[in-house]
Amino acid sequence: MADFFYKSSEPAVVSTVHDFYVQKNALNAQLVALGMKFGGKVAPMRDVDSHFAGGVKLSGGAELDVHWCRPDDHGYRSLRTAAKPGKGISKEDRAAIRAEHERLIALWNEHCPARLSSTEFWDRLGVNSGNLWLCGGIKFELDGTAYFHLGFQINKADHDSQVAAGEPTSGWIGGAVEILASEYEAARLAKLKAIEVANA
DSSP: OOOEEEEEOOHHHHHHHHHHHHHHHHHHHHHHHHHHHHTSEEEEEEOSSEEEEEEEEOSOOGGGGGTBOOOOTTSOBOBOSSOOOOTTOOHHHHHHHHHHHHHHHHHHHHHOOOOEEHHHHHHHHTBOHHHHHHHOEEEEEETTEEEEEESSOOOHHHHHHHHHTTOOOOBOOTTOEEEOHHHHHHHHHHHHHHHHHHHO
8 A cells, every 4th residue: 555645834724633632632631531430541532533431440350251351462442231140149139230331331421531533523624435444544743833644645636627517526634735745653652752752
């Protein structure tokens, strides 16, 4: 698969990319808060379309299986849709387990943040999300410039002619210019350094 690199300093483009990361940082803070409610770290998850809460890393063993699915390969557990009480317990204990499970589900629903759609931001940028799902795309902002690494090429002339002809297009990012991989990589490393300094 080919790689294509672009940058844009158009204010609306930079603002959209910046906005995405503001919301992503807010989501990550909410995941930390959610984990505190349950006594363990919540896994930040993502799929082709969005970022969302995964399972919780809980300390404990088989006793957790009543309310939580078995841990995944990284030790994170997901809350069961229904409690799974063991056999041979009293009706009262069974009712208490169900009540506790309802409490856990209500707590999760109250504090679990909504999914953050990355497609929504790519749509705002004018990029075809189908191409992104197939070929991939990364975006970030540094010092008033937005940088993009796409698995497909965008071209203003092609985009305009395809739109005029009513044909599908890969999309176009306002003000985008194609750059060398080395320029993109230098910006990416500078961004990582800036994040490191901010978190120090």
